[in-house]
Amino acid sequence: MPRSVNSVASRARRKKILKKTRGNFLSRKNVWTVAKNTYEKGLTYAYRDRRNKKREFRSLWIQRINAGARQYGISYSQFMGRLAKQNVGLNRKVLADLAMNNPEAFEAIINSVK
Secondary structure (H helix, E strand, C coil): CCCCCCHHHHHHHHHHHHHHCCCCCHHHCCCHHHHHHHHHHHHHHHHHHHHHHHHHHHHHHHHHHHHHHHCCCCCHHHHHHHHHHCCCCCCHHHHHHHHHHCHHHHHHHHHHHC
16 A cells, blocks of 8 residues: 655645744745744744733833832832822822823822822
């Protein structure tokens, strides 16, 4: 009995990966083994950086809140501590947005916790 190989499916599998590596440099886009490694490595970076993105944004929000709070003579940690003590339900994302785009509202929040 002749050997049966499903070359159509194999080629389709390879084309799918090679299509996703378009735009890479040199052999990373068209040599199967290199492209496959490039693609898999890219997926691990994507997985890692979806988590790192959350850390980086939280850090950015904290810096913005701190800069906004220091204009009114209070540090970030004191400000957040007083917010927690008074059960103000605003998260860091909202506070950072207020500090940047709506300083009057941010000042009102700071005056309410002082």
